[in-house]
Amino acid sequence: MKKILVANRGEIALRIMRSAKEMGIQTVAVFSEADRQSPHVFFADEAVCIGAPPSSQSYLNAAKIIEVAKALNVDAIHPGYGFLSENAAFARMVAKAGITFIGPSPESMEIMGSKLGAKAAVKKYNIPLVPGTDYAISTVEEALKVGKEIGFPILIKASAGGGGKGMRVVESEAEFEESLRRAVSEAESAFGDGSVFLEKYFRNSKHIEIQVLCDNHGNFFHLFERECSIQRRHQKVIEEAPSAVLTPEQRAEMGNHAVNVARACNYSGAGTVEFIYCDGEYYFLEMNTRLQVEHPVTEMITGIDLVKEQIRIARGEKLSFSQSDLSIHGHAIEVRVYAEDPENNFLPDIGTLETYDKPQGPGIRIDDGFRAGMQIPIYYDPMIAKMIVHAQTREEAIAKTIRAIDEYRIHGVKTTLDFCRYVLMHDNFKDGSFHTHFVNQYFKPEDLNTSADDDELRIAALLTAYLLPNASAKSSPLTEQSETASAWRINRGF
Numbered sequence: 001m002k003k004i005l006v007a008n009r010g011e012i013a014l015r016i017m018r019s020a021k022e023m024g025i026q027t028v029a030v031f032s033e034a035d036r037q038s039p040h041v042f043f044a045d046e047a048v049c050i051g052a053p054p055s056s057q058s059y060l061n062a063a064k065i066i067e068v069a070k071a072l073n074v075d076a077i078h079p080g081y082g083f084l085s086e087n088a089a090f091a092r093m094v095a096k097a098g099i100t101f102i103g104p105s106p107e108s109m110e111i112m113g114s115k116l117g118a119k120a121a122v123k124k125y126n127i128p129l130v131p132g133t134d135y136a137i138s139t140v141e142e143a144l145k146v147g148k149e150i151g152f153p154i155l156i157k158a159s160a161g162g163g164g165k166g167m168r169v170v171e172s173e174a175e176f177e178e179s180l181r182r183a184v185s186e187a188e189s190a191f192g193d194g195s196v197f198l199e200k201y202f203r204n205s206k207h208i209e210i211q212v213l214c215d216n217h218g219n220f221f222h223l224f225e226r227e228c229s230i231q232r233r234h235q236k237v238i239e240e241a242p243s244a245v246l247t248p249e250q251r252a253e254m255g256n257h258a259v260n261v262a263r264a265c266n267y268s269g270a271g272t273v274e275f276i277y278c279d280g281e282y283y284f285l286e287m288n289t290r291l292q293v294e295h296p297v298t299e300m301i302t303g304i305d306l307v308k309e310q311i312r313i314a315r316g317e318k319l320s321f322s323q324s325d326l327s328i329h330g331h332a333i334e335v336r337v338y339a340e341d342p343e344n345n346f347l348p349d350i351g352t353l354e355t356y357d358k359p360q361g362p363g364i365r366i367d368d369g370f371r372a373g374m375q376i377p378i379y380y381d382p383m384i385a386k387m388i389v390h391a392q393t394r395e396e397a398i399a400k401t402i403r404a405i406d407e408y409r410i411h412g413v414k415t416t417l418d419f420c421r422y423v424l425m426h427d428n429f430k431d432g433s434f435h436t437h438f439v440n441q442y443f444k445p446e447d448l449n450t451s452a453d454d455d456e457l458r459i460a461a462l463l464t465a466y467l468l469p470n471a472s473a474k475s476s477p478l479t480e481q482s483e484t485a486s487a488w489r490i491n492r493g494f
């Protein structure tokens, strides 16, 4: 494997290319017209523009990407996450072109792409499943019968859904008919497959997922868990490893179950098995057949470079370690820095990154795909960066993450940094008792106390400097506006 094309953009494209380069492998970037100035384009050995900014005309254009790969004599394609990463048809096209797809087989992707297919595949292993149906429900009569058995609330899920898409909560019998009809018709139009099934709805649950790595020589290993409950609208914002609530016994059990889920679909490569955790019990939900956004927290606690392992597995190599070689070192937290306004319902806040200064120091890793002066394009996910912090204990990791958030300087767009600080300082985050509804349950925009805009803060900083010349060791507020402004914000008791 001498040359890899990365069919992705932004931080993940760069992150994949870095590992490839360290392995002595050449890299090819593809990019849309909106990403001409992106770091991944400059980092790659070769880069090709594949189309207009909308994903459908660039990063989702499978035929174009394969055409570029063939023209440049590429040996393998890494899809990253999102875009074509879980598209079995794309994986087949890649193989047909004589190119290695860095990921699982199309068959594994298809089994896990169907939630009912996944339940059927894991049946022969004793994996805890959520009480509910392992078959598609088509009539209200069937649904009501199941409803009586498992009790309300019930969650209707689309078999072809996943990641929160195609779900509907039913609170009572009276709502069932209407909800079922809507769920089927939504699933039909969104996925072209109207199959839905029922599950007992666990209202206060945690989302815990297990990282697996599997080679093509019969090795199926797990790399412990990630706790991903802090999310809004099914978009995670803070993840950590390990979870604050699992016992060592549960960790080992869940790891075994995850490995069996991987076995059930003859998995190859890096994958993630999702569980729901409620009152000390856990149940298998679904498997994601790709590298996940939050994979770095696992890398930090295990010392394993997941992308390098993906590449080695795709080259046909055996994993060089065994399950007993793996252990957890310290604690890692990832905060996602989105160009979004937490005070305005987390609406994307696009614009130019006027200031972009990253925090530094031991245990801090920033995976990003932007430089100061760049525009955040409107066409894609508005994630600016992932900041991953590693320390000896959970408490130290939280304190270090807060310190690093305070050090991050971003101006020009609103970000989720202040929101992440709010979460990290919350008692329910500190004691580990938070659930997937943390944001809806606790967060109010007023909690951020950042309503003063930059101009107000600059004026306040000037006044502070004039009235209290010795209040701060900072230099002139005219040249250090942002520093002084935020120091003032902190002095204000924030």
Ligand code: MV4
Residues within 6 Å of the ligand: 130, 155, 162, 163, 164, 165, 199, 200, 201, 202, 203, 205, 207, 231, 234, 274, 276, 285, 286, 436
């Ligand atoms: C659930 C659940 C509660 N009970 N299933 C969301 C993502 C997908 N992987 C499965 N998800 C869930 N499945 C049962 N039986 C809770 C979630 C869930 C969730 C649900 C509503 C609103 C926000 C949520 C966030 C994470 C997980």
